[in-house]
Amino acid sequence: MTSTPPAEPLRVAVIGTGLIGASVALAAARAGAVVSGWDPDPTHVERAAAQGALVPAGSVEDAVADADVVVVAAPIEAIPGAVVAALRGAARAVVTDAGSIKGPVVAEVQARAAHEGVPLDRYVPSHPMGGSERSGPDRASASVLDGIVWAVTPTPSSSDEAVASLDAFIRGVGAEPAHLTPERHDRLVAFVSHLPQVASTALMSLAVSEEAGEPDILLLAAGGFRDLTRLAASSPQLWGQILLANGEEVCRAIELYSDRLLRLRDDIRAGAVSEVEATFSHAKAARVRLAAKPQVRAGVAVLQVPIPDRPGSLAQLTGGLARGGVNIEDLQIVHSLEGGRGQVHLTVAAASVDAAVETLAADGFDPVRLA
Amino acid sequence: MTSTPPAEPLRVAVIGTGLIGASVALAAARAGAVVSGWDPDPTHVERAAAQGALVPAGSVEDAVADADVVVVAAPIEAIPGAVVAALRGAARAVVTDAGSIKGPVVAEVQARAAHEGVPLDRYVPSHPMGGSERSGPDRASASVLDGIVWAVTPTPSSSDEAVASLDAFIRGVGAEPAHLTPERHDRLVAFVSHLPQVASTALMSLAVSEEAGEPDILLLAAGGFRDLTRLAASSPQLWGQILLANGEEVCRAIELYSDRLLRLRDDIRAGAVSEVEATFSHAKAARVRLAAKPQVRAGVAVLQVPIPDRPGSLAQLTGGLARGGVNIEDLQIVHSLEGGRGQVHLTVAAASVDAAVETLAADGFDPVRLA
Numbered sequence: 163m164t165s166t167p168p169a170e171p172l173r174v175a176v177i178g179t180g181l182i183g184a185s186v187a188l189a190a191a192r193a194g195a196v197v198s199g200w201d202p203d204p205t206h207v208e209r210a211a212a213q214g215a216l217v218p219a220g221s222v223e224d225a226v227a228d229a230d231v232v233v234v235a236a237p238i239e240a241i242p243g244a245v246v247a248a249l250r251g252a253a254r255a256v257v258t259d260a261g262s263i264k265g266p267v268v269a270e271v272q273a274r275a276a277h278e279g280v281p282l283d284r285y286v287p288s289h290p291m292g293g294s295e296r297s298g299p300d301r302a303s304a305s306v307l308d309g310i311v312w313a314v315t316p317t318p319s320s321s322d323e324a325v326a327s328l329d330a331f332i333r334g335v336g337a338e339p340a341h342l343t344p345e346r347h348d349r350l351v352a353f354v355s356h357l358p359q360v361a362s363t364a365l366m367s368l369a370v371s372e373e374a375g376e377p378d379i380l381l382l383a384a385g386g387f388r389d390l391t392r393l394a395a396s397s398p399q400l401w402g403q404i405l406l407a408n409g410e411e412v413c414r415a416i417e418l419y420s421d422r423l424l425r426l427r428d429d430i431r432a433g434a435v436s437e438v439e440a441t442f443s444h445a446k447a448a449r450v451r452l453a454a455k456p457q458v459r460a461g462v463a464v465l466q467v468p469i470p471d472r473p474g475s476l477a478q479l480t481g482g483l484a485r486g487g488v489n490i491e492d493l494q495i496v497h498s499l500e501g502g503r504g505q506v507h508l509t510v511a512a513a514s515v516d517a518a519v520e521t522l523a524a525d526g527f528d529p530v531r532l533a
Numbered sequence: 534m535t536s537t538p539p540a541e542p543l544r545v546a547v548i549g550t551g552l553i554g555a556s557v558a559l560a561a562a563r564a565g566a567v568v569s570g571w572d573p574d575p576t577h578v579e580r581a582a583a584q585g586a587l588v589p590a591g592s593v594e595d596a597v598a599d600a601d602v603v604v605v606a607a608p609i610e611a612i613p614g615a616v617v618a619a620l621r622g623a624a625r626a627v628v629t630d631a632g633s634i635k636g637p638v639v640a641e642v643q644a645r646a647a648h649e650g651v652p653l654d655r656y657v658p659s660h661p662m663g664g665s666e667r668s669g670p671d672r673a674s675a676s677v678l679d680g681i682v683w684a685v686t687p688t689p690s691s692s693d694e695a696v697a698s699l700d701a702f703i704r705g706v707g708a709e710p711a712h713l714t715p716e717r718h719d720r721l722v723a724f725v726s727h728l729p730q731v732a733s734t735a736l737m738s739l740a741v742s743e744e745a746g747e748p749d750i751l752l753l754a755a756g757g758f759r760d761l762t763r764l765a766a767s768s769p770q771l772w773g774q775i776l777l778a779n780g781e782e783v784c785r786a787i788e789l790y791s792d793r794l795l796r797l798r799d800d801i802r803a804g805a806v807s808e809v810e811a812t813f814s815h816a817k818a819a820r821v822r823l824a825a826k827p828q829v830r831a832g833v834a835v836l837q838v839p840i841p842d843r844p845g846s847l848a849q850l851t852g853g854l855a856r857g858g859v860n861i862e863d864l865q866i867v868h869s870l871e872g873g874r875g876q877v878h879l880t881v882a883a884a885s886v887d888a889a890v891e892t893l894a895a896d897g898f899d900p901v902r903l904a
Contacts, residue, residue: 213901291753291755292755292756303837303901305837305839310755311752311753311755313753340752340753346747347753349747350745350747350749350750350753351753353739353740353745353750354740354750354751354753354754354755354758355753355755355757355758357736357739358736358757358758358760358761359757360794360797361732361736361761361794362757362761362816363797363812363813363816363817364790364793364794364797364812364816365728365729365732365790366816366819366820366823367793367812367815367816367819368724368728368786368789368790368793369724369725369819370815370819371789371793373789374721374724374786374789376717376720376721378721379721379724379725380725380822380823381682381711382662382682382684382711382718382721382722382725382726383725383823384662384663384681384682384725384726385663386726386729386730386733386763386764387725387726387729388823389729389760389761389763389764390729390732390733390760390761390764391816391820391823392757392760392820393757393760393761394813394816394817394819394820395817395820395821396813396817397813397817398809398810398811398813398814398817399810401809401813402806402809402810402813403806405801405809406801406804406806406809409801409802409804412798412801413798413801413802415739415745416794416795416797416798416801417795417798418739418742418744418745419735419736419739419794420791420794420795420798422735422738422739422742423731423732423735423787423790423791423794424787424788424791426731426734426735426787427783427784427787427788427791430776430777430780430783430784430787431780431784433777433780435773435774435777438769438772438773438776438777439769439770439773440769441734441735441738442734442765442767442768442769442772442773443769444738444741445733445734445735445737445738445762445765446734446765446766446767446768446769448737448738448740448741448765449737449762449763449765449766450766451751452737452751452754452759452762466674466676468676473854473855473858473859473860473861474855476851476855476861476864477848477851477852477854477855478855479851480847480848480850480851480852481848481851481852483844483848484844484845484847484848484849487844488844489844490844490847493847493864530584530674
């Protein structure tokens with residue numbers, strides 16, 4: 163006769179505790195998992211441990227020994243060795259890696275595993291499509307994973323059971339699994355991730371080049387330029403590695419992009435206003451469809467509210483709305499440079515916009531509906 | 534014997550009351566000016582008037598008759614006629630236009646003014662470097678101008694007195710005047726405004742093209758892609774006009790950009806990792822210097838605070854900080870997609886970060902310092 167054991171918490175091991183690894187650890191811990199972690203840089207593990215994300219382990223083998231799920235969040239060239247070590251060291255865990263490219267990583271894992279006689283049924287490569295231009299465990303947060311798409315790219319060897327376990331883990335940390343082959347992943351990210359990085363870096367470097375030609379040029383750089391060049395602050399080492407590893411797809415994307423830019427140049431030079439407008443209309447329609455996806459929802463309204471820049475003014479604003487039963491969906495502070503006054507952009511459900519305006523006006527605020 | 538008359542409010546006329554014109558009117562009214570406005574589309578003037586921005590006028594002549602300052606915020610092809618009409622109709626006003634390009638606009642104003650025998654000493658062309666991908670008077674706000682650079686591009690005919698009056702007006706509405714020639718303005722904005730727009734539109738249109746090749750590609754579009762393509766939602770008509778008007782400079786900028794992209798492609802194809810890293814390092818250093826300018830200030834700290842997504846949770850958070858005497862410099866809500874919980878990124882003065890953490894912890898929040 164056997165008794166049913168009490169439900170055990172999920173055991174997660176994170177190998178490599180930079181921004182992504184430490185964020186995965188924090189999100190797994192938030193979901194109730196027991197997390198162990200290892201990083202070749204002991205200060206990285208300590209900083210992640212100091213955030214309450216994980217228990218430091220002395221080696222990859224120690225970290226993974228009892229794990230149900232192993233996430234290898236290492237630089238690309240360190241992934242294959244860590245994946246194979248994790249598969250050898252963990253008796254039953256599904257092992258994934260979080261590398262930004264998949265085809266070359268999978269090929270290298272397959273070569274190593276074949277050489278060492280390690281089966282790959284428990285290996286399911288993947289790629290959380292989050293992160294930012296920042297790096298390092300101190301910027302980590304469980305919220306890095308909230309609602310992001312996490313690409314899952316099984317190999318022919320990956321077992322259905324291992325894929326299902328990884329999907330469940332991904333949902334557990336607040337992300338959304340999306341299945342595709344490693345090759346298709348690499349082709350798509352060349353356009354939506356690697357090319358944007360290249361475009362941003364090239365624009366920033368051109369603006370401060372001798373050809374653009376002016377030390378004061380950035381004086382005129384407004385919000386649009388800042389948006390386009392935010393990614394240019396990303397890690398040169400990380401990106402050098404990613405772009406070279408996905409070189410063929412990235413080079414193709416750059417060429418198609420350059421072709422498209424030069425076609426626009428031709429239309430501008432020819433004074434072909436209707437062709438230029440058609441290109442812009444096509445892009446605008448696509449961008450509006452994109453904006454309607456996850457990150458911007460229907461059924462909300464945006465109010466702009468001027469507020470004085472002093473302790474208590476936001477509390478007064480949010481307190482009034484709370485008493486009025488209005489849930490604030492989003493709130494962004496738009497400051498003047500000099501301080502002394504500011505603007506808040508407030509997002510509320512469209513159904514409660516009248517209540518919000520009424521409540522704010524009663525409290526002496528002067529809301530204007532923007533959208 | 535004369536008596537000193539009481540100080541009169543500044544009289545401002547705005548010709549063209551779209552996003553920029555109505556925002557200028559709102560900012561001038563905020564600064565105590567009396568504002569009249571005219572637009573060929575009567576509903577534009579009415580919508581601006583409904584926001585309390587201005588008093589509608591029946592014609593350009595009526596709007597400008599008593600004005601001290603006239604701002605022509607019209608589409609590029611309508612500017613020269615409106616500027617000359619304003620100079621004829623206003624006995625003493627300094628007249629500026631807010632066109633996104635200056636050289637061709639100035640040339641056309643000069644040609645018309647010469648033909649009609651109108652002197653140009655009171656005409657000072659300019660360009661407020663603000664705005665957004667939105668348009669129309671309903672999106673207008675005085676805050677559109679807060680702290681932005683407003684390029685002032687005098688012609689050889691502009692009098693020193695007129696330039697000084699315009700500078701004072703610009704400071705009065707919360708912006709910062711920056712002087713340069715019309716030609717230099719057009720060369721610089723080709724790189725920091727027009728090229729970013731072209732780069733954004735081309736990237737968006739490529740991502741949804743048959744060459745990139747996948748209807749599901751946008752599933753993988755994360756924050757970086759969204760940043761790079763936000764501008765692609767801008768008005769096709771407005772941009773068609775701007776790009777063609779500044780065609781020579783824009784075509785040169787596109788070519789230099791394409792050259793730079795293809796040099797990066799060559800380095801990637803050659804596996805020249807140190808060249809790729811050098812390009813990225815150069816761009817990163819420039820972007821970090823840019824970030825250190827106005828829009829990001831030193832001496833602040835950022836806290837991340839999980840909050841439940843229900844009415845009152847923000848009020849509790851901000852109320853506690855107000856009682857603790859902590860001024861919130863900025864606050865951004867980072868939501869999970871499913872709702873139910875959220876994260877707030879809270880910016881406070883570095884000097885008050887300990888007080889903020891203490892207050893939040895005492896109220897049951899769990900703040901983590903991000904930066």
